[in-house]
Amino acid sequence: MLWKRHLLIFLVNTISCILIAVFIKTQNLAPSYTKALIVSLCIGWSVQLTFTIFSRFFPNQSTSYLLGLVQSVIGLLVGMLLGGFLISGNALLVFLTPYANNGFFFSLFFAVVGGTVVVTLMRLKEQKQEILEFEANQLRQEVTLSETKLQFLQAQIEPHFLFNTLSNITSLIPTEPLLAEKSLINLTGLLRIKFDGSQNKVSTLADELWLIRTYLDLHNMRLGKRLKFEIVINKSAEGFDLASINVPSLLIQPLVENAIQHGIEPSILGGSIRVLVDIESNKVLVKVIDTGIGIGVEQPINAIMTSHAGIGLSNIRARLSAIYGENASLKITENKDAGITATLIMLREVPE
């Protein structure tokens, strides 16, 4: 590959030198064709050699115009001295004879033009390579990103929650076996839905609210008096059969999960979570209001405490926009007194 390129440059270079020699003789700037050719080739080849040597020592500078100029001039001088020596035995001939001045400036001109062309060609090539490599890097990043996403989806059950819940259930077995049984069945139901890979499934509002209640019940068992919660269906929504209203599955529950993880759990006193559901003519509105610690005062994350803060939200937003386009929104706002409110508005019908 590389020697092919060098050979090509060598051929172009040699042909240019021949043409220049002919040109110089026709302008009567040289005593004979042979001598003009010898000097011309000496200069051309020495310039190319200089470029080759420089690229060895300055591999990263190959596209600097300044360095290109320096290389051209060095190659030119060496070539002129050598050429002068070859045609007359006097290396300084080209500088001394009457026709030398014009010849020198011509040579300088051609060397500089040639050098510039070479550098520009190299630059173009490098640019192409950079873009290609940048795209390759991007691709690698994307792959990593989708791997992370996959891991995240698989790990949608927060391990702390899972192990703490199991631990709580264990502790209930000797004293409150019935509650232990109920909790274990609830946890199983929750896990079944979560592991269903149900990202793109359609569920009903009734089912989603069952999921949320189950989830909050489990947390309530863990956190005791630190968590109060209620799920309120607005009066105006009472006329609707919640089991017949379709919503994307596992879209509301992550909002409640965020409220627990980032609002209630980090708070010593705990707080309450209110889930408000309202249905208007063609819209479903869900508000998740917590009285937890809110943002900004959250403890700095320790290395050992992996946090998925917010990843869930982006995921929800992406799904909303994929399913409803412009016809859905998710807003997160800070409450005046304490905590955060997530407001989810979507169409009553899930578009096909």
Next chain:
Amino acid sequence: MTTALIVDDEPKLVNYLVVKLAKLWPELDVVGTAENGLEAVTLAQKLKPDIVFLDIKMPGLNGLAVAETLPKDSKIVFVTAFDQYAADAFEQSAVDYLLKPVGEERLTKTIQRLKQKEPVAKADLVALVKTLTSPKVSFLKWLRVGLDDITELVPIQDVVYFKVDLKYIDVVTQNKTYLLRQSLSDLESQLDPDVFWRINRGCIVRVDQIAKAKRDFRGRYDITLYDQDQTLRASQPFGYLFKKS
């Protein structure tokens, strides 16, 4: 008589450990229980227990931070639901730890070790806690953006790019543009440099949104983003970001 303090933010788990310890180590006197880190520190100072069972993830002050405040002759047993790194670190440093749910077998082993062993040297413990809590610099997670009196919270990972627009910063997300009243340098210092790149004096872009970067002759890069019509330009001083390494 050996005394112990049990700390966990989940009341049932405190009770469970109390019951199990009473069964497996009747001579142990559980002198107190605490449900958060601050309470634990106060109680430990007052009761001076020989052994502290410490949950790690707690509100207020986590178990690792509590451990640092305890007197150096305390024996500490960390109790954790899921902290993979911590468990590995404890294993290596001979600090006692229990995984939830705590089984009788494992608890018995821990009790035997507690009865024989000297407490782990305080210096070792402090070093261990340091490595576990070494503050991974925390970056901005939310932007408070707003018009008039309504403030909305925008998660930082929704931002495609920030661009200075007169006195404000345009926060461009996939669907919407918000205004932010802040200086770009202030903002930049709070962003994860692996995720957000400053590409010229007035613009910070999210790296994974960059579809293509094309260099021009002056070393500037024209940047095309995914799903955005606008192209951005990285000025020459920031061109190094796109150079192959």
